[in-house]
Amino acid sequence: MQARVDEEAEVTLSRSRDQKMIAGVCGGIAENFGWNVSTVRLVFVLSCLLPGPQVLLYLVLWIVMPKET
Numbered sequence: 001m002q003a004r005v006d007e008e009a010e011v012t013l014s015r016s017r018d019q020k021m022i023a024g025v026c027g028g029i030a031e032n033f034g035w036n037v038s039t040v041r042l043v044f045v046l047s048c049l050l051p052g053p054q055v056l057l058y059l060v061l062w063i064v065m066p067k068e069t
Helices: 025-033 037-047 055-063
Strands: none
Touching: 025 037, 025 055, 037 055
16 A cells, blocks of 8 residues: 655745735744734744844844745
């Protein structure tokens, strides 16, 4: 018996043009994973209250993630 393997479409993470407040990073992440944009933004803002490089990570994603075409 052979297992059937479906080819997965390549999904690229890109910044959203429609769901953008600053750079579209949170909107792009939400669209890519099918999440609510407001929830992703809220989680990001709340995570900024914790120690860590959240803002730096956002800036890196802003630079690295291409704009949605």
